[in-house]
Amino acid sequence: MEELLIFGWLAWIFPLLGALLTPLLAKVGDRVRDYGAIFFSFLSVVSTVALASYLFKGHVDWPLHDSFVWLSVEGSPILNKINAGILVDPLSIIMSNVVSIIAFLIMVYSLGYMKGEEGLTRYWFFMNLFIGNMLLLVLSDNLIQMLFGWEGVGLCSYALIGFYYKDSREGWKRYWVGEGDEAYPPSHAGLKAFIMTRFGDLLLFVGAFIILTFAGTLNFVELQNGAISRVPVWALLPAIIFFFGGPIGKSAQLPLMEWLPDAMAGPTTVSALIHAATMVKAGVYLVARMFPILYATKLASDSSTLLLMFYFIAWVGGLTSFVAGTQAMVSRELKKVLAYSTVSQIGYMMMALGIAGLSVEFITGYVGSIFHLMSHALFKAALFLAAGSVIHATGSRFMYDMGGLKKYMPITFWCMALASCSLAGVPILSGFWSKDMILEASLSSGEYMLFLLALSTVIVTSFYTFRMIGLVFYGESAGESHEHHLHEAPAIMWAPYAILVAGTVVLGVGGYFVRDWLIGSFEYLMISLHGEYISNIAEESFIAFLSTMCVAIGFVPAYIFYIKRLKSPDLSSKLFSSKLWTFLAKRWYINKIYYNLFVYPTIAISGWLYENFESKVVDGLNYYIASLAKQFSSKIRRIQTGDFNDNLTLFLLGIFVAVIILRFIILGVS
Template identity: 45%
Template sequence: MDSSILAWLIWITPLAGALLTPIFAKIHSRLRDIAAVGFTLVAALLAAITALAVPARDYMVNWIPSLGITAGVLVDPLSLFMANIVAWISLLIMIYSVGYMKGEFGMTRYWFFMNLFIGNMLLLVLADNLLMMFFGWEGVGLCSYALIGHFYRDEPKHWVGSPGDKALGVSEEYSPTKAGMKAFVMTRIGDIALLIAIFLIFAFARTFNYNQLVAHVGDSGSWAANLARLGLLLPTALLFFGGPIGKSAQFPLQEWLPDAMTGPASVSALIHAATMVKAGVFLTGRMGPVFFIALSQFNQVSQFFGVIAWIGAFTALLAASQAAVAREIKKVLAYSTVSQIGYMMLALGMAGLSANFLAGYTAGLFHLLSHAVFKASLFLAAGWVLHVAESRFMDEMGGLAKAMKFTSASMLLAGLSLMGIPLFSGFWTKDAILSLSFLGGQYILYGLALITAFVTGFYTVRMLGITLAGKPSKHVEDLMEGGKHPHEAGLTMLIPYLLLAVGSLGLGLAYPLYSGPLTTYIAGTFSTTLYKFPAGISSASGLTDLLLLSVSTVVAVVGGAIAYLIYFRKDYVFKTGMNPIQRFLYKRWYLDAIYYRVFVTGLLAASRGLYRYVEQGIWNRLNNTIGRDIMDYSRASDQLDTQVVDRAANEVASYGSRLSNLLRKLQSGVTEQYVIAFAIGIILLLTYMLFVVGAT
C-alpha cells in the first residue's frame, strides 16, 4: 500500500466520523459516543505513524486539470508537528466530552461538529496549497459558529457577562446564539482579506501550491516581482495576515473570543485554546517564510514582520490587562488565550525583524505547543469547576481545593506553566520570545512583553486564589446545604486534564533534552535550497541569557505574589464600584462597546437614516411624483383618445357608411341597366379620346 494514503486518512477519518455520527445515533447513543472518540483516536495514531514512517514530500493528485490546480497533502515537519498537536489534544478533549456532556441535549449534533471540526483543522494544516487550506479554514469557522451556539436555547446559565453590565449603553451580556454569530461575522472580516490575498497571489503565480510559490519567488518575472512592480506585494502580504488576525483573535479583531465562552468547556478547550485559534499562528508560520523571501528582494521585510510583531505584543498586553479584572473564570482563560497567542505572533514577527529567522520561528511554534497543553488543561478543569459550583462567576466559588485536590493540582500545575515559572514548559518558551525581542534590539516590544508577563502572573494567581483558596462563597455554602457538595470529576474527565497538566510539567523538565532535536526537526521544513535565509541559531552569552531568564521569572513571580497577598488571604467579593482604571479594564477598554456602537448600532442607525431620508424622503417622493404625473398623462391621453382619435374614427366610419349606402343604390341588379351604363361609359371614353386627346 502507498504510504501516502496514511497522510490523506489523517484528515479524512474525522470527516468520515462526522458523516457517520447520525447513523450510529440511530443504532444506539452509546455506539455514537464511542465511535466519535474512536475516529479521533484513529486520526491521532495516523498522525503519529505518518510522522515516523511516511517520507517527507508533497503528495499531489490532479484536482482541476483545466486550471492546472492540484490537491495534495504536504508531509513536512511543520505540518506533522501541528497535526500531532491537534490530533492528540483533540483525542483527550473528546474523551473528556463523554463524561462532561453526558445528559445534555443535541449530542448527535455536538459529536458531528466536533469531528467535523477536527477533520477540517487537520485538512487546514496538511493541505499543500492555499485553496485546500482555505476549505479547511472556512470549515473550522463554520464548526466554531455551531459549537459556540450549541446551547441555542439561550438559557441564562449559558450566557457570558454579568447581568446588567453595560458599556457606553451597550449590553455586555451575550447569549450563545449571539456569541456564535459575533464570532462568525468578525472572523469573516479577516477571511475576506485572506481570500483577496490568495486570489491576488494566484492571479500572478498561476498556482496555489506552497512549494511552487517558493520555487518561483526569486525569479525576475516571478509573481512576487510582478506584484511588487504594481506596488501590491506588501499590501497582499498584509491582507493575507488579516486572516490570522481574525482567526487567532488578534487586535483589532480580538473581541469575539471572550464571548465565545458560551459554548461547552470542551469546545472552549478544543477550539479556543488548543486548535482553531492556533490556525492563524500556523498559517503565519507556513507563509511567513515565503513572504520573507519575497519581501527581502524589495527591502520590505521589516514593514510586514514589524506589523506582525507589534500587533502581537500589543494584543498580548491588551488581553492580559482585561484578564486581570475579569469576573468569570472562562473569560479569564479566554483573555489569557488571546494574550498568549499575541506572544506567538510577537515571536513570528521577531523572526523577520531579527538576524536569526529560525530562532523566532521555533520560539513561536514551541510556545504554541506549550500553550496548547497547559491551556487545554485549564479549560477542561475549569469546566468541572463550573459544573460543581453551578456558576460561571469566580466570586461564587471559593474553597474548592479541599474537596477537589486533583483538579486543584491540575489547575496549579497548568497555571504555573502559564505564568512561566521555572521547570514548566511555559517558562522556556515564553523566555525564548522575550529574550529574542531583547537581543533583536526591539526594546519597546520587549518592554510590552515583560509587562504582559507581570500581568499574566497576577491574573493567574488571582484566578486560582478566588476559585480554589479561602472559604467557600455563600453560593457554594447554599449548594452544600442543599446536598450538592463539591467533589472530584469522574475518571473520563479527570484523567485528560490531569494528564495535560502533568504533561506541561514534563515538557518543561525535558525541554533541555528535546529542544535541540525538535528545533533541528522543524528546521527540516526549510532544508531545501528554495528557502534562502539563515537557519542556524546563534545565542547570546551565558550571562546575558541568565539575566534575561531571571528578569522574566522575577517579574512573573512578583505579579503572582501581589495577587497572592490580595486574593489568597482575603475573601473575595465582587464590587461593582471600581476605580477608573479597573472600570476601564473591566469594560474591555471600551473596544467592544465602540465596535458595537460603530458597526452594529451605527450601521442600523445609518440604515434607518437611509430609509427615512433617502428611501422615503427622495425615492418614495420621486416615485409618487412620477406616478402622479403618469396618472395625469394617462388621463390626458384618455381624453385625447376618446375626444379626438375615437371621434375621428367614428366620423370616418359614419361617412364611409353613408357613401356605401349611396353606392348601394346604384347596384339595382338589372342586367340591361348595367349594359346601358357600360355603353355610356365607352361612348364618353371615345368622345374624350377623339376631342381631347386627338385635338392635342
C-alpha cells in the same frame, strides 16, 4: 521514505467520515453514537502519530509532498490546473499531532461533561467535522484546499458556540457570557464570532488573489521554490497585510479580538478544543507556513520595504498580548479569564514570528513560536477542561460564586495549579522555556520596545493567573449552601486534563532538550534561508532571571489579595484606581466602540428599512399584486361552470386557436 504519506490523507478523512456517520450511528443507539464519534477521532491520532515517525528518522528531504489533479480548466490564464495534495514537514506534523491528540482527549472528557445534554448527535457531528477540517487545513499543500478547512472550522465554531441556541435565561450562570449591557446569549456570541472572522477572511481572500494574480499559483511548495518572486515588491506588501487579516480574525488579534471572549458561551469542551488549543492557532500556523516564503523573498529582494510586513506582524502580536492580558486581570468569569489569556498568548506567538523575520537568527523566534504553540495547547486545554469541572460542580461561571474549592476538588486543584504555573512561566515547566525563547528572540533582534512590552505581559500574566487560582480555590467557600453537591469530577473528566498536565510537566522538565530538538528539526530552514543559530548562555541566563523576577512581581499582589487574603480582594481594585479597573473591565471600550460604530447603527438602519421600505413598499407591492391576481382569477373562474359540454367546447376552441397560431408561425418561417 514516502510509504507513510497515506496517513496524511487518512488523518483528516477519518474524522470527516465519523461526522457523516454520526446521524446513522445515533439511529442504532446513544452509546454507539458516542463511542463511535470518539473512535473516529482516535483513528486520526493513530494517523498523525504515524506521520510523527518522520521526525525521528535520520535524514528526510523536507518537505514531503503528495498530490493529484483535482480540477483542470484548459486555457485559463491562472489556475488552469488545481491540485489536491498534502504537505508533510516538521510544522505540519507537530501541528497535526497537537490537534488530533488534544481533540481525542477532549472527546473522551465530553462523555462525562456533556452527559444528559440535548442535541448530542449535533454536538458529536460538529466536533468530528471540526477535527477533520482542522487537520485538512494543517496538512493541505495549497491555499485553495486549505481554505476549505479554514472555512469549515469557522462554520463548526459558529455552530458549537451557539450549541445552547435556545438562549434560556435559566442557563444565565452556566452558558451566557458577560455582564450588564455586555451580556450575550450563545446564539448572539456565535453570530458575532462568525461575522468578525468572516471579515478577516475577506481580507485574506484579497491578499491571496493579489499573490495569485502575479505568482500564478497558491501552492506552498511552488511559492517556496520561487513563484513568489514574480510578485513585485509594491504589490507584495499590501498583499501580505491583507493576507494577514485572515490570521488576525481567526486567531483573535487586534483589532478583531473581541469575538473570542464572548465565544465562551459555548460548552467548555468547545472552548478547550476550538477556542484555546486548535482553531485559534490556525492563524499562527498560516503565518508560520508562509514565513519561509516571505523571509526568502525579503532576502532575495534586499528591500527594506518588506521589513514593514514583519514589523506589522510583530507589533500586532505584541500589543494584543498586552491588551488582552490586562483585560484578564479584572474579569470576573472563569472561562473569560482563560479566553483573554488565550488571545494574549497567541499574541506572543505572532510577535515571535514577526521578530523572526527581522533577524538573521530567525530560528529562535520561529521555533519559539512553535514551541509556545505546543506548550500553550497543552496547559490551556487542561485549564479549560478543569474550569469545566469547576463550573459543572458549582453551577456558575462567576469566580465570585466559587472559592474554597481546594478541599472539595483536590485533583482538579493540583492539575489547574500546575497548568497555571506553566501559563505564568514558572521555571522548569513548559511555558517557561517557550516564553523565554520568545523573549530571547526579541532581545537578540534589537527590538527593545517589544522586549519590554513582552516582559510587562509576563507580569500581567502572572497576576491574573494566580488571581484566578486564589478566587476559585482559596478563601471562604462561596458554596456552603450547596456543599452537598460540591465534589471532585468523575475520572472520565479529570483523567484527560491530568494527562495534559503530565504532558506540560514532561515537556517542561525536558524543556532544554526539547528546544534543541525543535531547532534541529527546523535546521533545513536555516540551510535554505541562510540563517544561523548561536547559543548564548549568558543571554539565556539573563532572560531566565528577568522573566522569573517578572513572574514573582505579578505573583506577590495576587498572593496577598487573592490566595492568602491578607488584604480584602475588593481593596485591590481601589488601590489599582477604580477608573482604570472599570476601563479594563469594559475591555478598553473596544467592544463598545464596535457595537456603537457597526452593530447598533446596522440594527437601527435595518429596523427603519423594515418598517418603512419592506413593510410599506415591498410588502405593499406584494399584497397589491396578490389582490390583482385574486380579482383576475375571480373573473376567470366564472367561465368555469363545471358543465362537461362547456369544458369540451373551450378545449376544442383552444386547439383551433393553437393550430392557427402554429400555421402563421410556419408560414412566417418559410
